[in-house]
Amino acid sequence: MSLFGLVSSVAGFIKVRYLIEKAIIDNMVFRCHYRLTSAVLFLCCMLVTANNLIGDPISCINDGAVPGHVINTYCWITYTFTLPGQHGRPVGTSVAHSGLGNEYNQERTYHSYYQWVPFMLFFQGILFYMPHWIWKNWEEGKMRMISDGLRGNMTLGVGERKGRQTRLAKYLCESKNTHNAYSFGYFICEALNFINVVGNIFFVDKFLGGAFLTYGSDVLKFSDMDQENRSDPMIEVFPRVTKCTFHKYGASGSIQKHDALCVLALNILNEKIYIFLWFWFIILSVLSGLAILYSAAILMMPTTREAVLKRRFRTATAKQIETFIRRIQIGDFLMIHLLGQNINVTSYCEVLNSFISMLNEEQALRRDTPSAPSTLEMAPIYPEIGKYDKEKAALHQEYEA
Incomplete structure (x- = not known):
C-alpha cells in the first residue's frame, strides 16, 4: 500500500467541511479529539503495518542450525529481550549493540509489545472517537435542523431569510427552558474527552512497561548529548537489536539452546510515533483541562x-x-452559543433580537392578563349565602304554620 493511499484513507477525519454541509455542534478542542487525534492514530496504525516502508518487521540471525523463517516467526510471536545493565556501554568495544551482552546472572527486559502496536493504535483511535459518537447521538441533529437554510446560505432572498429567522426565533421562544438535558450531554462528553486523554497516557505507560510517563522528558534530557556516550531512552524503550533464545532437540534427544540476534526494524517507526504521541497527549490534556x-x-x-x-x-x-x-437557562444559552457558530453574525443578531422581542411580548401578555379571583377575595360572599339560606328556611316554616 502506498503512502499516498494511507493518507487518503484517513483524510475524511480532518478535511475541512463547509458549514452548509455539516453543522458545528462542539468546540475546537472537542474536534481535536475525534478528528485530528483519531486520524493520527489510525494513520500510525497503517504505517506500522505497511511492510513496504521498512521491510520485514523482524529479522533474526543465528548459528544456522535453525532455519531463518522459523526463528523469525518464533521470535515475533513470543518475545525478545535486552539487558538493562548493558545500555550506555561503548558499542563495538564493550558490547555489540546497546542492551546486549553476556546474559549470565543479569536482569532481562522482555519486549513483546511490538506484536500489539497496530491493535493498540487502532483501539486508541476508537477511544478518542467515542465521546463524539456519544454526543452526536445525544444531539440527534438538532442544531443541523434548526439552522438549516441559514447555515452558509448566502443566496436567499430578503423575505425568505427573514421568514426563516422568525421561525427560528419562535422555536427558541417556545422551547425555552427545555434544553438542559441537551447541555448536560455536551458537558458530560467534554469531561469524557479529558478523562480519555489522561487515561490514554497511563494506558500506554502500562502497555510499554512503565516507560511512557517519562519518555518524552528523558528524550529531551539526552537530546543534546553525543549519541556515542549516552544511554538513549528511545533505544532502551524501542531497541533496534534484541536477543532471542530458541530451544530444540538434538540428534541424541538432548535439548539444545540457540541464541539469535533480532533486528526490529519496526521500532524505527515506533520510537517516532510514541515520542510524538507523548507530546501530543500532554498538549491535548492541558487544552482539555482548560x-x-x-x-x-x-x-x-x-x-x-x-x-x-x-x-x-x-x-x-x-x-x-x-x-x-x-x-434563560444554561441549556438555552448552549443552543444560542452553538447557533452563533453556524450562522453569520447579521442573521444571528436578527434572530436574537426577534427572540428577545417575543420574550418581552410574552411577559407583557402575562402581566396584562387578569388572574382568577382567589379564595380570599371570595370569602366575604360565603356569609351572605348562609344568611340567605337561613331567611328562606324561616319563611318556609312560617308558611307551614
Whole structure:
C-alpha cells in the first residue's frame, strides 16, 4: 500500500467541511479529539503495518542450525529481550549493540509489545472517537435542523431569510427552558474527552512497561548529548537489536539452546510515533483541562455567559444582554452559543433580537392578563349565602304554620 493511499484513507477525519454541509455542534478542542487525534492514530496504525516502508518487521540471525523463517516467526510471536545493565556501554568495544551482552546472572527486559502496536493504535483511535459518537447521538441533529437554510446560505432572498429567522426565533421562544438535558450531554462528553486523554497516557505507560510517563522528558534530557556516550531512552524503550533464545532437540534427544540476534526494524517507526504521541497527549490534556474550566465558568457564572454572548451579539447593549442571560437557562444559552457558530453574525443578531422581542411580548401578555379571583377575595360572599339560606328556611316554616 502506498503512502499516498494511507493518507487518503484517513483524510475524511480532518478535511475541512463547509458549514452548509455539516453543522458545528462542539468546540475546537472537542474536534481535536475525534478528528485530528483519531486520524493520527489510525494513520500510525497503517504505517506500522505497511511492510513496504521498512521491510520485514523482524529479522533474526543465528548459528544456522535453525532455519531463518522459523526463528523469525518464533521470535515475533513470543518475545525478545535486552539487558538493562548493558545500555550506555561503548558499542563495538564493550558490547555489540546497546542492551546486549553476556546474559549470565543479569536482569532481562522482555519486549513483546511490538506484536500489539497496530491493535493498540487502532483501539486508541476508537477511544478518542467515542465521546463524539456519544454526543452526536445525544444531539440527534438538532442544531443541523434548526439552522438549516441559514447555515452558509448566502443566496436567499430578503423575505425568505427573514421568514426563516422568525421561525427560528419562535422555536427558541417556545422551547425555552427545555434544553438542559441537551447541555448536560455536551458537558458530560467534554469531561469524557479529558478523562480519555489522561487515561490514554497511563494506558500506554502500562502497555510499554512503565516507560511512557517519562519518555518524552528523558528524550529531551539526552537530546543534546553525543549519541556515542549516552544511554538513549528511545533505544532502551524501542531497541533496534534484541536477543532471542530458541530451544530444540538434538540428534541424541538432548535439548539444545540457540541464541539469535533480532533486528526490529519496526521500532524505527515506533520510537517516532510514541515520542510524538507523548507530546501530543500532554498538549491535548492541558487544552482539555482548560476547556473543562471554561465550561465550568459558563455553567456557574452568568457574567461569563454575558461576556461570551457579547462577542457575537453586537447590536445589543450590555444591559440588554445581562437581562437576557438572566431570563434563560444554561441549556438555552448552549443552543444560542452553538447557533452563533453556524450562522453569520447579521442573521444571528436578527434572530436574537426577534427572540428577545417575543420574550418581552410574552411577559407583557402575562402581566396584562387578569388572574382568577382567589379564595380570599371570595370569602366575604360565603356569609351572605348562609344568611340567605337561613331567611328562606324561616319563611318556609312560617308558611307551614
